[in-house]
Amino acid sequence: xxxxTEYRDANLVHExxxxxxxxxxxxxSIMEICGGQTHGLVKNGILEMLPPQVTMVHGPGCxxxxxxxxxxxxxxxxxxxxxxxxxxFGDMMRVPGSRESLLEAKxxxxxxxxxxxxxxxxxxxxxxxxxxIVFFAVGFETTAPANALSVIxxxxxxxxxxxxxxxxxxxxxxxxxxxxDPESRVDGFLAAGHVCTIMGLEEYYPIAEKYRVPxxxxxxxxxxxxxxxxxxxxxxxxxxxxxxxxxxxxxxDQGNPxxxxxxxxxxxxxxxxxRGIGEIPSSGYEVDxxxxxxxxxxxxxxxxxxxxxxPDCIAGEILKGLRKPYHCSQFGKGCTPEHPLGAPMVSxxxxxxxxxxxxxxxxxxxxxx
Amino acid sequence: MAxxxxxxxxxxxxxxxxEVIQLGHGSGGLMTHRLLKSGVFEVLQNEFLKEEHxxxxxxxxxxxxxxxxxxxxxxxxxxxxxxxxxxxxxxVNDLAMCGxxxxxxxxxxxLEEGFPLADYWEILLTIREAGxxxxxxxxxxxxxxxxxxxxDGIFINTTGVGTVHPRADIRASRIQPGDVVLVSGPxxxxxxxxxxxREGLEFETTLQSDSAPVHDIVWDLLExxxxxxxxxxxxxxxxxxxxxxxxxxQRKLGIRLQQTEIPMLExxxxxxELLGMDPLYVANEGIFLxxxxxxxxxxxxxxxxxxxxxxxxxxxxxxxxxxxxxxxxDSSIGGKRVVAMLAGEQLPRxx
Numbered sequence: 001x002x003x004x005t006e007y008r009d010a011n012l013v014h015e016x017x018x019x020x021x022x023x024x025x026x027x028x029s030i031m032e033i034c035g036g037q038t039h040g041l042v043k044n045g046i047l048e049m050l051p052p053q054v055t056m057v058h059g060p061g062c063x064x065x066x067x068x069x070x071x072x073x074x075x076x077x078x079x080x081x082x083x084x085x086x087x088x089f090g091d092m093m094r095v096p097g098s099r100e101s102l103l104e105a106k107x108x109x110x111x112x113x114x115x116x117x118x119x120x121x122x123x124x125x126x127x128x129x130x131x132x133i134v135f136f137a138v139g140f141e142t143t144a145p146a147n148a149l150s151v152i153x154x155x156x157x158x159x160x161x162x163x164x165x166x167x168x169x170x171x172x173x174x175x176x177x178x179x180x181d182p183e184s185r186v187d188g189f190l191a192a193g194h195v196c197t198i199m200g201l202e203e204y205y206p207i208a209e210k211y212r213v214p215x216x217x218x219x220x221x222x223x224x225x226x227x228x229x230x231x232x233x234x235x236x237x238x239x240x241x242x243x244x245x246x247x248x249x250x251x252x253d254q255g256n257p258x259x260x261x262x263x264x265x266x267x268x269x270x271x272x273x274x275r276g277i278g279e280i281p282s283s284g285y286e287v288d289x290x291x292x293x294x295x296x297x298x299x300x301x302x303x304x305x306x307x308x309x310x311p312d313c314i315a316g317e318i319l320k321g322l323r324k325p326y327h328c329s330q331f332g333k334g335c336t337p338e339h340p341l342g343a344p345m346v347s348x349x350x351x352x353x354x355x356x357x358x359x360x361x362x363x364x365x366x367x368x369x
Numbered sequence: 370m371a372x373x374x375x376x377x378x379x380x381x382x383x384x385x386x387x388e389v390i391q392l393g394h395g396s397g398g399l400m401t402h403r404l405l406k407s408g409v410f411e412v413l414q415n416e417f418l419k420e421e422h423x424x425x426x427x428x429x430x431x432x433x434x435x436x437x438x439x440x441x442x443x444x445x446x447x448x449x450x451x452x453x454x455x456x457x458x459x460x461v462n463d464l465a466m467c468g469x470x471x472x473x474x475x476x477x478x479x480l481e482e483g484f485p486l487a488d489y490w491e492i493l494l495t496i497r498e499a500g501x502x503x504x505x506x507x508x509x510x511x512x513x514x515x516x517x518x519x520x521d522g523i524f525i526n527t528t529g530v531g532t533v534h535p536r537a538d539i540r541a542s543r544i545q546p547g548d549v550v551l552v553s554g555p556x557x558x559x560x561x562x563x564x565x566x567r568e569g570l571e572f573e574t575t576l577q578s579d580s581a582p583v584h585d586i587v588w589d590l591l592e593x594x595x596x597x598x599x600x601x602x603x604x605x606x607x608x609x610x611x612x613x614x615x616x617x618x619q620r621k622l623g624i625r626l627q628q629t630e631i632p633m634l635e636x637x638x639x640x641x642e643l644l645g646m647d648p649l650y651v652a653n654e655g656i657f658l659x660x661x662x663x664x665x666x667x668x669x670x671x672x673x674x675x676x677x678x679x680x681x682x683x684x685x686x687x688x689x690x691x692x693x694x695x696x697x698x699d700s701s702i703g704g705k706r707v708v709a710m711l712a713g714e715q716l717p718r719x720x
Contacts, residue, residue, distance in 0.1 A: 004642070013702040043647075045704020116644075222702045337709075357707045 007221030016226035017049045020233060027053040028236050029185050030229060031178070031321055033171055034140075034192035035062030035350070036220050042354045044222045054233065057185070057321035058344075058351035060174050060274060061192050063139045064091050065319065065343035065350050067167045068273040069307040072097035075136050075165055078300060079110035085128065086112045087121040088136040095346050098307045102136075118150035118164070125154065125162035134296045137164040142194045144168055144285060145259035148266035151287070151294045165296040166286050169272055171195050172203040173283035178320050179211040186321050188232040190218040190225070193247040198263075200255025204243045212241045219247040266291050275343055276309065276316030315342035318351050325355040332356060390484040395514025409476075409510060412493045413500070417473075417508035425508035427473055432533040434469035436460060440525040445488065448562045449577030452525055453495030455654060458582050460529040461503040462603040465584035466657065468537025468591055471503060474529040476510040481520030492523065503582040505529065534588065536595030541619035543599040549666035550624060550686035551659045553586055553679050554579065555632040556609055560651035561640045576636055581655035586676045590659065590669055598669075600660040603653070607711060610649040610696065612658055613686075614710045618694045626686035626698045626708065649698075649708055650715045660688060 032038055038058045041047050047056060060066050076097055079086035086102070093103040093114060106112040111131075115121050118135045125133035137147040147164060154162040171192060178184055191204060196217045208215045214235035218228030228246045235242060245251055263285070272284030287295035296302065309315070312330045317323040325331050325344070335341040337353050344350035393400040410418050417425045440456045457474065464471040476496065480489065500507055558579040565576050583603065590598050604612040609631075617624045633648055641648045655678060661669055666684055673679035691697075696708040 008702060010702045043706060044700045044702050045698075045706045046702075047704075049704055222700075222704075357709045 004221060007219070007223040009223060012223045013049075013226060016223065016230050020054070020226065020230050021051050023230070023233055023237060024051050024053050025237060027055070028187045028233060029055045029057050029321065030188045030190060030232050031057040031059040031186045032190040032218070032225075033059040033061040033175070034190075034194065034220075035065065036194065037190055037192065037218065037225060038062070038351065038354060040220045040222065040225050042357075044225075046222060046225055050229070054229070056229075058318075058354065059189075059321070060178075060277065060319040061140065061171065061195075062344070062350055063143070063167075063169065064095055064346065065315070066169055066274040066277065067092070067095065067138055067343070068275045069098050069309060070273075070305050071165070071167045072102070073099065073305075073307055074302050075134075076100065076102060076105045076110060078134055078165065078296065078302075079105055079112045081132075081300075083130075084111060084132045084134055085124065086110065086134050086136065087115045087124065088112065089116075089138060090114050092136060092138055094340075095343050096340055118147050119153065122150050122154050122157070122159065122162055125159050126157065129161060132161050132163070132299075135162075135164045137166045137168060139167075140169055140171055140192065140195050141198045141263070142192075144263045144267065145198060145256075148262045151266050151291050152262065154294060155291070160293065163294045163296040163299045164287065165302075166267075166284075168267065168285035169274060170269075170283050170285070171199075172207060173280050174274065174277070175207055176211075177277065177280045177283070179207070179213060181320060181322070183322050184320065186213070188214040188236055189216070190228045190232065191215050191243075193217055193219040193224070193251060196245075196247070196251045196255065198256050198259045200260075201243055201245060201251070201253050202255075208241050208243050214241045214244070216244045217247050217251055219250065274319075276313070276319050278316070310341040313342035315344050315352075318344055325352040328352070387486060389486060390480045390482055390489065390514055392482050392514055392516065394480065395512065401512070405512060408490070408493060409512065412490070412497050413476075413507050415506050415508070417506060425473070425475075427508065427530070429472065429530060429532055431535065433530055434464050434467035434533050435528065435530045436463040436467065437526065437528040438463060440527075441521060442563070443521060444563070444566055445492070445522050447566050447578055448575075449559075450580040450654075451492055451495050452523060453492040454499045454578075454580040456525040456527045457496055457499035457503060457505070458580050458654060459605065460527040461505060461582045461584055462654075462657065464529050464531040465582070465587040466539070466601040466603055467531075467533060468539045468587070468598075468601070469531035469533045469584075470588055471505045471529055471531040471582075471584055473508045473531075474500070474505050474527050476507045477526040478510070478512050479520055479524040479526075480512065480514045481522050482514055482517040484520075484522050489523065492525075499582075503584065534591040534595075537591050537598070538596045539598065539601050541600055541616055543596075544616060544620045544622060544660050544688055545599070545662075546622060546688055546690045547663050548599060548660050548688040549663050549684055550613070550626070550688070551661060551666065551670055551673070551682060552609065552632065552656060552685050553583060553659070553673055553682045554656040555634045555637065555681050556604075556653055556656065557633060557637050557641060557646075557648035557651035559654040560608070561637050561644075561646070561648075563652070564644065564646070565640065576640060579653060579655035581678055583655060583657050583678065586673055586679050587657065589672060589676070590661075593672060594661065594665045594669060597662040597665045598659060599662065601657055603657045605654060606652050608648070608650040608652060609658060610647070610708045611710060613696045614708070616660065617696055620688075621693045623689040623692040623694070624686055624696045625689050625691075626696060628698050628701045630683050630685045632681040632683050646715060650711055
């Protein structure tokens with residue numbers, strides 16, 4: 001597979017690991033923003049290869065992990081309505097709401113279908129004119145254009161039975177929230193390659209400047225990740241703070257202007273609650289009034305409600321990089337991948353799930369290997 | 370549907386009065402009788418079914434293995450096969466994993482009212498062909514009909530018996546540190562083929578299910594290496610990761626896998642990338658895992674290569690005393706990670 005295999009080259013990986021080991025003189029914490037990057041680090045065993053001074057902090061970039069409880073509950077409530085078919089991406093299905101997950105609700109008779117694209121949900125709306133099709137529009141800037149496009153397409157087709165329940169969150173405000181936390185221990189960022197593919201680099205320059213923090217836009221393959229880590233560490237060791245683009249084969253400085261246009265056509269920026277972190281100003285998208293008919297919140301008169309998190313879950317502090325999963329009293333005891341209390345234990349890239357499996361291996365390995 | 374069937378199997382659809390299954394087909398009366406007579410008995414005919422008796426009387430010599438499996442797949446037809454292949458090959462392969470030569474199967478179908486008869490015939494004809502290919506006979510069966518909405522088209526159960534190879538002794542408790550893990554062919558083909566046609570996820574591809582019997586390869590290994598074959602498993606649901614985790618936790622030993630050695634078709638690898646699926650957890654229907662004594666591992670793989678379905682057989686790992694109960698993968702770039710048991714179904718990822 002071209003453009004993939006060359007970024008999985010074991011020799012190149014080895015070279016970067018060696019360079020990183022030679023380079024590092026201080027302890028540094030680098031946050032990888034995106035869940036896909038966390039997944040790549042864990043899946044390829046890269047965390048094990050890094051020198052002990054380098055701590056990777058798994059950031060809030062797993063959209064599933066930061067979708068607030070009340071929105072999951074809203075989605076489930078809608079799915080129980082007889083006229084509704086709720087549609088969702090696969091990894092949202094297992095995330096626990098306050099009572100149950102979408103998957104459990106499905107088993108209990110709620111109408112929920114897994115789809116791969118919001119456009120599949122639009123097709124479903126076409127096929128079932130007697131039902132209301134709601135798409136659970138979860139994700140960062142990456143999924144926003146396709147979700148916006150589904151609304152534009154539904155309007156063009158004259159569909160009155162399609163709407164989206166948005167839980168769109170934006171990366172730069174979250175980075176600012178993390179950096180402005182006085183307890184923050186993040187020294188540098190691997191920015192999310194896919195998000196920047198859409199939005200470009202512009203938003204990151206003021207952040208790097210204001211917080212004096214290096215930001216390297218990074219891809220997802222082993223060589224990408226190690227290159228990104230290396231470039232970040234190099235800046236940290238040199239005391240510089242620039243925005244760099246490791247993922248230039250995909251990301252252009254100005255992003256994708258067409259995608260940005262579609263986003264702005266359908267969505268407006270709004271305050272958002274991030275699961276475990278709380279409300280961050282201007283950190284999400286909601287459907288613009290202009291497209292109000294396609295906004296499930298308006299269509300079904302969904303009110304505001306507050307749903308408390310599990311009292312022992314420290315997901316917020318973990319997502320902010322303030323604490324590690326093993327600091328949690330429930331980690332591996334009351335909270336496991338089979339019975340997650342919080343979202344980072346649910347998806348395989350969630351910080352807690354990653355640590356859960358990793359810690360098991362560490363504890364039980366007689367020889368480090 | 371009928372076109373597909375005649376084109377593929379060149380066998381005419383038996384003439385029936387109905388286009389779809391009716392509740393009456395399960396009543397036990399005339400409709401049932403006609404469905405069976407012109408259907409199951411006609412298509413699968415053999416000396417056992419000819420008796421039209423309540424059961425079959427069999428002669429088996431030596432140690433006998435028995436296994437049962439139910440098949441509930443969606444979609445019923447997929448690239449490379451249908452539920453009929455799976456129902457035969459699944460049970461045939463389960464018998465093979467016991468070290469047995471599959472001999473006789475029973476076939477129970479639960480049909481949903483409204484299920485197209487043409488589909489039913491195609492599945493029956495596929496069952497006949499798969500049975501022939503595996504050298505088994507279907508000796509008894511059952512057909513029931515449930516109301517529309519209470520089934521998913523067709524559910525099939527098959528139970529199989531076979532005689533165990535006299536030198537076979539296949540048990541997780543016989544796995545030793547230093548033993549070698551083999552796989553008979555490329556992984557993840559079946560699950561990705563199914564996924565490529567599942568509603569809502571359709572994508573254009575040439576992926577084919579690997580559904581096939583593997584008993585001949587297994588029997589050959591047993592003939593040549595007998596008890597040096599310690600453990601066999603067909604990694605269906607949950608993929609090779611789940612089967613190896615079961616072996617590791619049963620025996621309380623570790624298993625170390627080499628990612629670069631695990632065979633996989635390029636199009637399967639591409640589909641897994643696209644959907645964010647880990648191929649180690651994706652279902653297979655035509656390969657098996659073997660844990661064998663180290664001194665015969667290399668020869669065993671070479672023997673497997675003689676079979677068309679074993680052409681890509683490979684040594685993929687080793688049993689170790691470290692990390693007992695866990696499967697650890699040496700990644701292709703030199704890292705390592707735990708290949709844990711999945712908590713639930715593997716779901717496609719957003720990012």
